[in-house]
Amino acid sequence: MATIRAVLKKNKIKASGLIPIYLRIIEGEKNTFKSTGIDVRLDEWDEKNAKVRSKHPNSVRMNHLIAKKISELEDLRIQLDGKGGLGREVKALSNKKAKDQKLSFSKFFKEYVDQQKIDKKFGTHKKVESVLKKFNDYNKQSDVPFSIFTLEYLKEYENYLRGLGNTTNTIHANLKVFRMLFNKACQLEIIPIQNNPFNKHKLKTEKVEKSFLTQTEVDAIDQVKLTAGSKMEAHKDMFVFACYAGGIRISDLLQLRIERYDQTTKVISFFVHKTKNNHTIKLPKKAVEILERYISHGKNSGYIFGLLDESVFNASADLLLTKISSATAYANKNLKTVVDLAGIEKPISFHSSRHTFGTLAVKKGIGIQMVSKIMVHSNLTTTLGYSKIVDAQMWSEMDKMDGE
Numbered sequence: 387m388a389t390i391r392a393v394l395k396k397n398k399i400k401a402s403g404l405i406p407i408y409l410r411i412i413e414g415e416k417n418t419f420k421s422t423g424i425d426v427r428l429d430e431w432d433e434k435n436a437k438v439r440s441k442h443p444n445s446v447r448m449n450h451l452i453a454k455k456i457s458e459l460e461d462l463r464i465q466l467d468g469k470g471g472l473g474r475e476v477k478a479l480s481n482k483k484a485k486d487q488k489l490s491f492s493k494f495f496k497e498y499v500d501q502q503k504i505d506k507k508f509g510t511h512k513k514v515e516s517v518l519k520k521f522n523d524y525n526k527q528s529d530v531p532f533s534i535f536t537l538e539y540l541k542e543y544e545n546y547l548r549g550l551g552n553t554t555n556t557i558h559a560n561l562k563v564f565r566m567l568f569n570k571a572c573q574l575e576i577i578p579i580q581n582n583p584f585n586k587h588k589l590k591t592e593k594v595e596k597s598f599l600t601q602t603e604v605d606a607i608d609q610v611k612l613t614a615g616s617k618m619e620a621h622k623d624m625f626v627f628a629c630y631a632g633g634i635r636i637s638d639l640l641q642l643r644i645e646r647y648d649q650t651t652k653v654i655s656f657f658v659h660k661t662k663n664n665h666t667i668k669l670p671k672k673a674v675e676i677l678e679r680y681i682s683h684g685k686n687s688g689y690i691f692g693l694l695d696e697s698v699f700n701a702s703a704d705l706l707l708t709k710i711s712s713a714t715a716y717a718n719k720n721l722k723t724v725v726d727l728a729g730i731e732k733p734i735s736f737h738s739s740r741h742t743f744g745t746l747a748v749k750k751g752i753g754i755q756m757v758s759k760i761m762v763h764s765n766l767t768t769t770l771g772y773s774k775i776v777d778a779q780m781w782s783e784m785d786k787m788d789g790e
Contacts, residue, residue, distance in 0.1 A: 388413045388472040390459050392436045392452050411473045418473030422455055424448050492530045508704040517563045535583045554592045561589050597733050598741035604629050606728040621720040623676050624691050625739050630673040632760040633740030636714050642690040644681050
């Protein structure tokens with residue numbers, strides 16, 4: 387069984403007079419040494435008790451760190467399940483750490499992006515791949531070390547992103563990826579914690595007003611006359627449907643299936659693309675009227691709105707994501723035309739149907755808790771935002787009392 391003890395490596399004394407403390411692993415006649423990263427003077431070390439003497443101003447913290455490192459080696463020894471070879475394992479880990487420390491930020495970033503694809507996290511992969519591309523374009527594909535990241539460098543990169551037309555919140559989203567990577571690199575001991583620039587660099591966001599429609603505006607969109615059977619008409623109907631049907635996200639609207647709709651109970655079930663959970667909604671009359679127009683042609687299966695090719699139903703997750711992204715872009719493009727035809731001057735996208743349902747539901751007296759469940763919000767704070775919007779509108783209306 388291996389024994390572990392802290393020792394002073396007197397043969398490694400530094401010019402300053404400091405001597406490094408190592409952990410000595412003894413297995414039979416074999417000795418393996420692992421650095422603790424702590425240095426003391428000879429008279430500050432208690433050889434008998436293998437600890438830093440109290441005369442050192444940081445003795446308590448240093449001894450706690452030594453004990454923690456010994457405990458980590460003890461845990462590793464237990465994981466080896468009595469097979470021995472602790473020293474060999476420590477050497478292997480040290481070699482891996484040395485290899486990791488040679489990683490540049492660019493390579494570390496690329497490894498992370500590739501791992502998302504291996505793990506089949508295609509949504510995350512697509513987002514971080516886009517962030518990496520912008521970063522590589524800025525640095526002209528050069529191999530960027532961790533050490534280049536200073537506060538000044540980050541500010542220069544922010545200015546570059548702003549020059550590309552990125553909003554403050556888009557820049558925040560990009561740099562959040564950088565911060566996550568630096569935190570991960572610190573956890574893996576690729577870089578020391580004090581070299582993490584995000585210890586001092588604060589990410590900025592700005593409040594964005596949510597675009598939503600009033601009931602009158604939803605009616606105006608619904609009444610826009612378009613070519614029967616056209617994609618634009620389907621996009622219009624799908625948007626209005628979502629305004630009544632719980633603000634279903636477009637990624638889920640596109641995938642609604644005829645076979646998951648119960649015409650007797652007027653309930654539709656679907657797999658939420660974002661949360662990967664099943665969800666069920668009881669549809670109100672207007673949503674039912676729209677939906678049943680699209681399933682009244684004798685079909686008993688398939689995509690309700692017919693905006694995805696049936697071939698993607700059993701496609702791979704990455705192909706499905708690509709098709710959804712393409713269909714979403716097309717839908718948002720057509721929606722802008724419909725909104726213009728309705729005479730509405732607001733920046734509306736398909737996501738606005740969620741905000742519209744939220745505000746209309748609160749106005750009509752549906753409880754906040756229930757609205758949150760219907761919209762599959764991860765926390766109630768998001769839903770409370772709709773209540774605040776409604777309150778603000780009420781206060782604004784009260785100003786009319788001051789009129790003549």
